[in-house]
Amino acid sequence: MSLLEVNDIHVYIQSFYILHGVSFEVPKGEVTVLLGRNGSGKTTAMKAILGLLPPRQGSIRFKGDEISHLPAHKIVQQGIGYVPDTRRIFNTLTVEQNLLVAMRRSGTKNQEDKFEYIFNLFPDLKQFWKNKARSLSGGQQQMLAVARALVNENDLLLIDEPTEGLSPLYSKNLLRSLSQLKETKTILLVEQNFRSVTALGDRYYIFDDGKIVASGEDMAKLTADKELVSRHLGVTTT
Amino acid sequence: MSIETSIYQKIKKFILTSRIVKILTLVIILILSIYWAYSQIEISVDAFTLKFGRSIIDGLAYSMLLFLMVSGFFVIFGLCDVINFAHGAFFMLGGFIGYEIYLASEIYLLDTAFLNNNFFVSLLAFFIACIGTASILAVIGGGIEVFTIKKYYGNVTSQILLTIGFMFIIAKLAEIIWGAPFQTFFLDSSSQLNYFFLGGVINLGTGLVFEVYQIFLIIFGFLFAGGMFLVFQKTRVGLQIQAGIEDAEMVEALGINITRLFTLVFMVGAALAGLAGVILVPWLGANTGHGTTYLIFAFVIVVVGGAHYGRFEGTFFGALIVGMSIKFCEYFFPDISSIIVFIIMSVILVFKPGGLTGEH
Numbered sequence: 001m002s003l004l005e006v007n008d009i010h011v012y013i014q015s016f017y018i019l020h021g022v023s024f025e026v027p028k029g030e031v032t033v034l035l036g037r038n039g040s041g042k043t044t045a046m047k048a049i050l051g052l053l054p055p056r057q058g059s060i061r062f063k064g065d066e067i068s069h070l071p072a073h074k075i076v077q078q079g080i081g082y083v084p085d086t087r088r089i090f091n092t093l094t095v096e097q098n099l100l101v102a103m104r105r106s107g108t109k110n111q112e113d114k115f116e117y118i119f120n121l122f123p124d125l126k127q128f129w130k131n132k133a134r135s136l137s138g139g140q141q142q143m144l145a146v147a148r149a150l151v152n153e154n155d156l157l158l159i160d161e162p163t164e165g166l167s168p169l170y171s172k173n174l175l176r177s178l179s180q181l182k183e184t185k186t187i188l189l190v191e192q193n194f195r196s197v198t199a200l201g202d203r204y205y206i207f208d209d210g211k212i213v214a215s216g217e218d219m220a221k222l223t224a225d226k227e228l229v230s231r232h233l234g235v236t237t238t
Numbered sequence: 239m240s241i242e243t244s245i246y247q248k249i250k251k252f253i254l255t256s257r258i259v260k261i262l263t264l265v266i267i268l269i270l271s272i273y274w275a276y277s278q279i280e281i282s283v284d285a286f287t288l289k290f291g292r293s294i295i296d297g298l299a300y301s302m303l304l305f306l307m308v309s310g311f312f313v314i315f316g317l318c319d320v321i322n323f324a325h326g327a328f329f330m331l332g333g334f335i336g337y338e339i340y341l342a343s344e345i346y347l348l349d350t351a352f353l354n355n356n357f358f359v360s361l362l363a364f365f366i367a368c369i370g371t372a373s374i375l376a377v378i379g380g381g382i383e384v385f386t387i388k389k390y391y392g393n394v395t396s397q398i399l400l401t402i403g404f405m406f407i408i409a410k411l412a413e414i415i416w417g418a419p420f421q422t423f424f425l426d427s428s429s430q431l432n433y434f435f436l437g438g439v440i441n442l443g444t445g446l447v448f449e450v451y452q453i454f455l456i457i458f459g460f461l462f463a464g465g466m467f468l469v470f471q472k473t474r475v476g477l478q479i480q481a482g483i484e485d486a487e488m489v490e491a492l493g494i495n496i497t498r499l500f501t502l503v504f505m506v507g508a509a510l511a512g513l514a515g516v517i518l519v520p521w522l523g524a525n526t527g528h529g530t531t532y533l534i535f536a537f538v539i540v541v542v543g544g545a546h547y548g549r550f551e552g553t554f555f556g557a558l559i560v561g562m563s564i565k566f567c568e569y570f571f572p573d574i575s576s577i578i579v580f581i582i583m584s585v586i587l588v589f590k591p592g593g594l595t596g597e598h
């Protein structure tokens with residue numbers, strides 16, 4: 001049994017039919033990567049898991065329990081951390097307050113340890129601890145968005161395009177931080193740039209137009225299909 | 239583009255953005271209006287100073303009351319994105335409920351006679367009136383949210399129609415019970431005690447006399463603002479509300495029950511309106527017409543202060559500006575005291591469309 005099992009979900013945004021029967025699984029301790037062109041439905045799949053866009057049909061099981069009918073906060077409380085695509089940190093709060101808001105009651109016991117752990121991962125955050133989040137650079141804001149998902153004892157992290165808009169150096173650092181996380185957490189990752197995640201990922205699903213068109217555990221095997229790469233991963237290989 | 243225009247642009251930018259210019263302008267306007275006020279009125283310097291001092295105290299006290307009233311309107315607007323047209327009605331209703339609770343508990347306390355000091359009787363009765371009214375309004379506000387507004391989040395037109403509907407219903411009910419707005423209910427004329435606990439005056443000699451209740455209001459207002467600030471900066475629920483004002487869906491995605499938070503905010507907002515209503519009674523009485531008047535003040539204060547991202551400073555200063563200018567005009571230019579707030583609002587909308595704390 002995988003930690004998360006998504007089975008044939010159909011998701012609508014208002015009246016638009018976005019996901020047409022999507023199934024995938026996220027085994028414990030692995031990094032599962034969702035790939036695909038812009039608008040193919042990756043973010044929608046994450047929001048469906050979180051309960052922000054509840055599926056009209058299909059099932060989502062987390063730790064073996066059906067969660068697709070629960071409100072978002074109940075789903076998240078079972079141990080899911082979310083790093084959204086556009087960061088969505090709280091600009092008017094300080095770095096510290098951003099993390100305090102995210103910290104669930106059960107997490108307040110060893111608050112200091114949590115913060116220490118986050119400072120180790122992202123030393124910048126310690127430096128700007130009392131600053132308003134809006135004054136951080138784009139990369140630091142992304143660190144804060146990741147840190148916000150780490151203040152609780154989450155089993156699963158949903159991370160949506162963490163390197164988007166970051167300089168190559170920042171992207172590399174961030175992906176290194178994520179690979180550190182890999183040792184203790186299960187991760188579902190959306191990433192545009194498939195090359196940057198070949199070292200990180202254990203399992204890949206390729207989305208197109210609200211469906212999964214290919215999947216596999218071996219990136220080399222997947223990308224051997226040049227036609228697939230140019231059509232769905234937005235790169236032409238030579 | 240010529241050099242002159244770019245210099246002109248720079249000067250314009252400096253004038254519009256510089257803090258020093260803003261403060262200077264304010265100070266100059268203030269001095270000019272005081273001078274003008276003085277020149278208009280044929281009284282001695284001493285008498286003028288006295289009148290001026292009284293207008294300041296009156297204005298501060300009134301501002302604090304307005305701040306208390308508008309803060310409820312503001313949290314509901316900030317977090318739930320609901321423009322609560324019934325807020326003034328909550329405030330008016332709070333006044334009457336507080337009035338009735340005060341008189342009832344006064345009789346009860348006098349009967350039981352475990353307090354044989356009239357001062358404490360009125361103090362305790364007023365305290366009971368405040369707590370009682372706030373609780374009743376919290377239930378009313380929460381009930382309205384849970385049973386009606388909750389279903390219409392994101393649907394602005396329906397929300398406006400709903401809250402306007404409640405505004406009329408509450409106003410009509412109040413008129414049926416307490417009569418049309420031409421009668422104002424005052425505590426001191428209905429109370430059995432010959433004085434209300436804060437009914438006295440502080441006499442500083444040479445004609446400098448302040449009503450104790452106004453001093454109480456000023457202190458209470460500042461304490462309340464400070465408390466509000468602490469709640470928003472230091473408590474879990476305060477931080478959740480601030481975060482929710484920015485991005486409610488993200489707050490939900492962090493495992494926080496945003497639906498419950500919305501209901502809570504509605505309850506607190508209505509309770510604050512009610513509390514402000516009670517606190518108004520010993521000073522200006524309860525009147526079924528207060529709902530509309532104070533709803534308009536709430537709008538003006540939010541527009542003047544700017545309602546961006548839960549910035550309470552804006553509302554606080556908005557209330558100060560509105561309260562002070564109303565009272566100042568009542569003393570010196572009674573003719574325009576009823577429209578001064580609209581003049582200020584128009585000026586601010588022209589120069590700072592986002593309000594004082596706005597970004598634009």
Ligand SMILES: Nc1ncnc2c1ncn2[C@@H]1O[C@H](COP(=O)(O)OP(=O)(O)OP(=O)(O)O)[C@@H](O)[C@H]1O
Nearest residue numbers: 013016018036037038039040041042043044045085
């Ligand atoms: N509010 C909305 N109303 C209608 N359609 C929407 C809405 N939001 C998203 N969509 C559509 O849903 C589809 C899937 O969007 P989604 O955000 O899941 O794609 P994505 O794979 O995450 O893309 P990207 O790589 O650009 O982030 C897109 O075709 C998009 O146009």
Ligand SMILES: [Mg+2]
Nearest residue numbers: 042043085160
């Ligand atoms: Mg996306």
